[in-house]
Amino acid sequence: MAFHEVRFPADLSFGSVGGPERRTDIVQLTSGFEERNTPWAHSRRRYDAGLGLRSLDDVEKLIAFFEARQGQLFGFRWKDWADFKSCKPSRSPEAGDQVIAHGDGETRSFQLTKTYRSGEGAYARPITKPVAGSVVAAVQDVEQREGVHFELDTDTGIITFVEPPLEGVEISAGFEFDVPVRFDTDRINVSVASFRAGQVPDVPVVEVRV
Template sequence: MAFHEVRFPANLSFGSVGGPERRTEIVTLTNGFEERNSPWAHSRRRYDAGLGLRSLDDVAALVAFFEARRGQLYGFRWKDWADFKSCAASKKPGPEDQILGTGDGLARVFALRKGYASGGAVYWRPIVKPVAGSVTVALARRPVAEGIDWQVDVATGQITFADPVPEGEVVTAGFEFDVPVRFDTDRIQTSVASFQAGDVPNVPVVEVRL
C-alpha cells in the first residue's frame, strides 16, 4: 500500500473528533435470542480533520497536505491526541508499559502492541507507526539500550534484538505512536466567507491496515 512516512500537522489534528469503530453482525433468532459475530479482529479509527482548523492559514496547510497526498491515494501518519502513548495520558512512557511477549531462546523480533483491559478482558492493538526516538525497551524489567541491544523499525513497529531473547524473559516497551490513515474523500470544499463565519470543512480521515 502506498504510504508516506509523514505526519499530518499535529496542530491541525488537535481539536479534531474521532475514535475507534467496530463492526458487529447481529442476527436475531426466532426465539428472540441473538447471535453476534465480528468479522474484524481489530478496530478501525475515524477522525474529522476539519474541526482542528482555526484560521485561513490552517486551511492552506490542509490543502497543501491533501494535494501532496493526492487525496486518498497515499496514506500518512496521524496523531490521535486522545490516545498516542503506551501509558496513561497523564504519564510519560516507560520501558515496562506494555508486554510484547516472552522469550523462547530463539526469537529476536517482537511487535509493538498496546493492551486495552477492562473487566478481565483485554484487547491487544498492533502498533505499527511508533514515533522515532520515543521507544524504550526492557528485558525482565531491565532497561536495554537502543542501537546496541535492539533496534526498532518505525515504519512497521517491529523490535529486533541483537541476540535471541533468553527463554522465559518478558519483553516490555514504552512508546508514543501515530495512527496510519488516509483521507476518506477526494474533495475538500471551503470558502473564505464560510470559514470566517465559523463554518469549517468536513475532512474525513480513516485508519488503514498495513
C-alpha cells in the first residue's frame, strides 16, 4: 500500500473531530428479536481535519500536505489527540502499561497492541505506527532497552527481542502512537472570504489498514 511515513501537522489535527467507527449488520426477526453481527474485527477511525484550521497560514499548510500526498493516493500518520498513548492522556508511557503477549521460548517478534476494557468486554487494537523513541518494554516486569534488548520497527509496530522471552513470561510495553490514515477526498474547497468569517472547509480523513 502507498504510504508516506510522515505525520499530518499536529497543530492542525489538534481541535479536529473524530473517533472510532464500527460496522454492525442487524437483522430484524419477525419475532421482534434481532440478530447482530460484524464483518470487521477492528474498528476504523474517521476525522475532520478542517476543524483544526485557525488561520490562512494553516490553510496553506494543509494544501501543501494534501498536494504532497496527491489527495487520497498516499496514506500518512495522524495524531489522535484523544487517544495517542498506551496509558491515560495525563500520564507518560511506562513499560508495564499494556500486556502485548506471553513468551513461548521461541518467538522473538511481537505486535504492539492496546487493550480497551469495560466491564467484561475487551478489545485488543493492533498498534502499527508507534512514535519513534517513545516505546519502552519489559519482560516479566524487567525493563528492556531498545537497541540493546530489542529492536522496534516503527513502520509496522513489531518489537523484536534479541533473545526469545521464556515460556509463560509476560511481555509488556508502553508507547505513543499515530493512526495510519488517508484523505477521504480528492478535492479541498476553500473560500478565503468564508474562512475569515469563521467557516472552515470539510477535510475528511479515514483510517487505513496496514
